Amino acid sequence: MDVGALRRDRDWAPVLLGLGLAEAVLLTLGTFAWGPPFSTWLVYSIAWSVLWLVSGWLARRVRFGYLMMIFALADMLGTAGNIWYGTGFAFEALHTLAGLITNLQVPFVFHLGLTYPTGRIADRPARWLIRAGWLLGSLYAAGIVSTVRPRDCDRCTRMIVYLVDDPAVREAVRTFGGYGWTLLLAAGAVLLVRRLLRAGPRERRLHALPIGLSVLAGVFGSAVLLQSVLTPLTTAVFAFSPMFPLLHVTLAVALPISYAVGLLRERLDLAQTAAALARDNLRLQAQVVEQLAQVKASRARLVEAGDTARRKLERDLHDGAQQRLVGLGLALRLLAERLPAGEHRLLDEIHAELQAAIDELRRLAGGIHPVVLTDHGLGAAIRLLGDRAQVRVLVADDLTHRPPPPIESAAYFAASEALTNAIKHARAGTVRVELSCAGGSLLLRVRDDGVGGADPGRGSGLRGLADRVAAIDGTFTLASPPRQGTDLRVELPCACSSSKTTPSSSSGSSPP
Amino acid sequence: MRVLVVEDHAFFLLGLVTALTGHGHEVVTAGEPYQAEKLLGERRPDVAVVDIKLPPTHSDEGLRLAALLRSHEVPVLVLSQYAVPEYAISLLGADPRGRGYLLKERVAGVAQFMGALDRVAAGGTVIDTELAAMVTRAAARRAVLSPLSERELEILALVTEGLTDRGIAERLVISVHTVVTHVQSVFRKLDLPKTPADNRRVLAALAYLRNG
Known part of the structure; x- marks a missing residue:
């Protein structure tokens, strides 16, 4: 029976519970009509079935719970068939079915014990033992049903398959079943003990009691069966020791309860683990958010510190080394003037060399941080870039106020990188640079008419640009289809203002 | 002084x-x-x-x-x-x-x-020469100065430097009359206001070159 398939289609647990309860009521009412007077043993028997039913209901989240409920249904059917008395085919068929069910209870419980807690067969030894159990159980049940003699009583129903009336055959079946089950139950007990020993701490904590009880039931069962083989009558078992009935009842009651409790504890444990996980998740998430904010802030600080350092370096070069060299050049000239004509040559060469050094230093300092950017702002600095570039650069500057230095620096280096790209890689003829302000953002747009195909993933320059823009919470978009030019847009958060509300493609400061 | x-x-x-x-x-x-x-x-x-x-x-x-x-x-x-x-x-x-x-x-x-x-x-x-040359070059790239000849571009750069007609003539070793003719031609082509004063025309040229 594939209980899993049933569960997938719809939830059968309420159906099974309903059937079971209806069956219990029917069993009780039917017993008034056809059964013997109610005895303690009968009440216990019905209650035991209901106990399995309810335990199975409680454990219905797993397949095992369904098996328990099915067991309860079968057990009640067996009880009815065993105790109801009547003549006719229906009673005889029911009685025969009950004989089969009663004798198949042992393999069923064996199956349950070996598949706890999931209801699924976990390993090969278990599969073989369970198969052997069902085979032995079926043979034994068939043997018993076909050889049992109508009881020596007034109100006993006949088995319809009563075939062999030979006490020797019946005895042989009993012996076969007894030894077989003694062996199987012992093997099952060993398997469970081994499983418990190999289980992790969590499994052992949750399932030690139910599995231990299963083992105990197995040991008890094999002892009982061995006893029944050694003595001619089963009833003699109960005479063997006054402890036996007590132990039997205790185990029988404890087993379904411990199964249900074990499975419920497992669910509770899972829920607790899940809750702990969720709690940990929340805490980690909060940590990550905080760390991200810290990283963002420190990244912005790093970029700003870098800018400040560049500005300072430029200033130091400008006010220090460059000034000295220019002063030196002047002093050399003055010195040369005092020398007679014709002796200037070496000094002239020194002066030329010095001038080259000054030019180089000026380019270097300008590359580190252009003084025009500091003194005259973005538009002027970008225009100067354009004046020096080897292509046509049109600058449209709509800004009416200067943005804060970190924003200016980022925008300047973005424009510089885009220009370099346009000249070096895109082989552009004209580059249009637009500066405007919209929605609390400074918008820098650089478009060229070059070959396109720029990819931030490849060039380190564009990637550096993207990083720099991201460091101050800006956005960077690049459209560069092959042969259609490159359009780069950089948006930087800043409380800026612009002479126009919308970005425009041309303005008064650029030629038409 | x-x-x-x-x-x-x-x-x-x-x-x-x-x-x-x-x-x-x-x-x-x-x-x-x-x-x-x-x-x-x-x-x-x-x-x-x-x-x-x-x-x-x-x-x-x-x-x-x-x-x-x-x-x-x-x-x-x-x-x-x-x-x-x-x-x-x-x-x-x-x-x-x-x-x-x-x-x-x-x-x-x-x-x-x-x-x-x-x-x-x-x-x-x-x-400064460098500034005048840089601005003139950039303006030429922007195609602002496309109507001008090579010689006129050269003379415009010197005008921007602030040189007088005589100074330009000396620098280029040509006659003052030729310089005057060129300068008038440049200002006419660029539609700049006729400003006879040497210093005025520097400003005009510079602003024009800068902003097109």
């Missing part, structure tokens, strides 16, 4: 003073704008040589001092480490008379520097 020199870099100042006194000028020096302002009150100089970067912030104090000197009608030659059009435009303002903008290392070409100083002191305008 009496020359006010405002420069905070001692070694360069020494060279500048040596060069100026060597050429027979009387020199008064100041290390920063406030001091220069005080000297101004004592006796008016004929011309001032001012470094753009001055204490206390070393940004554009020199330009602000130049504006102050303008109000006292003192011609100013500003020295800068960089050729920056914005500096020149801001220096020239509405009236470029008696204004000059040179790179610092030009002082080492002592004779030419003295000539430039004389021109500024006499109310002329001087713009």
Whole structure:
């Protein structure tokens, strides 16, 4: 029976519970009509079935719970068939079915014990033992049903398959079943003990009691069966020791309860683990958010510190080394003037060399941080870039106020990188640079008419640009289809203002 | 002439003073704008040589001092480490008379520097060669100057430098008459206002080149 398939289609647990309860009521009412007077043993028997039913209901989240409920249904059917008395085919068929069910209870419980807690067969030894159990159980049940003699009583129903009336055959079946089950139950007990020993701490904590009880039931069962083989009558078992009935009842009651409790504890444990996980998740998430904010802030600080350092370096070069060299050049000239004509040559060469050094230093300092950017702002600095570039650069500057230095620096280096790209890689003829302000953002747009195909993933320059823009919470978009030019847009958060509300493609400061 | 020199870099100042006194000028020096302002009150100089970067912030104090000197009608030659059009435009303002903008290392070409100083002191305008060339090149790339011939472009750059027709003629070794013809042609082609005064046309040219 594939209980899993049933569960997938719809939830059968309420159906099974309903059937079971209806069956219990029917069993009780039917017993008034056809059964013997109610005895303690009968009440216990019905209650035991209901106990399995309810335990199975409680454990219905797993397949095992369904098996328990099915067991309860079968057990009640067996009880009815065993105790109801009547003549006719229906009673005889029911009685025969009950004989089969009663004798198949042992393999069923064996199956349950070996598949706890999931209801699924976990390993090969278990599969073989369970198969052997069902085979032995079926043979034994068939043997018993076909050889049992109508009881020596007034109100006993006949088995319809009563075939062999030979006490020797019946005895042989009993012996076969007894030894077989003694062996199987012992093997099952060993398997469970081994499983418990190999289980992790969590499994052992949750399932030690139910599995231990299963083992105990197995040991008890094999002892009982061995006893029944050694003595001619089963009833003699109960005479063997006054402890036996007590132990039997205790185990029988404890087993379904411990199964249900074990499975419920497992669910509770899972829920607790899940809750702990969720709690940990929340805490980690909060940590990550905080760390991200810290990283963002420190990244912005790093970029700003870098800018400040560049500005300072430029200033130091400008006010220090460059000034000295220019002063030196002047002093050399003055010195040369005092020398007679014709002796200037070496000094002239020194002066030329010095001038080259000054030019180089000026380019270097300008590359580190252009003084025009500091003194005259973005538009002027970008225009100067354009004046020096080897292509046509049109600058449209709509800004009416200067943005804060970190924003200016980022925008300047973005424009510089885009220009370099346009000249070096895109082989552009004209580059249009637009500066405007919209929605609390400074918008820098650089478009060229070059070959396109720029990819931030490849060039380190564009990637550096993207990083720099991201460091101050800006956005960077690049459209560069092959042969259609490159359009780069950089948006930087800043409380800026612009002479126009919308970005425009041309303005008064650029030629038409 | 009496020359006010405002420069905070001692070694360069020494060279500048040596060069100026060597050429027979009387020199008064100041290390920063406030001091220069005080000297101004004592006796008016004929011309001032001012470094753009001055204490206390070393940004554009020199330009602000130049504006102050303008109000006292003192011609100013500003020295800068960089050729920056914005500096020149801001220096020239509405009236470029008696204004000059040179790179610092030009002082080492002592004779030419003295000539430039004389021109500024006499109310002329001087713009650094590099700046004029850079601006003209950039304007040419923007196709602003496409109607001009090679020779006219050359002459426009010299006009922007602040050279007179005679100065241009000397530089290019051509006749003044030829220069005048070219300059008129350039101004006509660019639709610039006819401004006979040499210094006016510098401003016109520079602004035009810068903004197209």
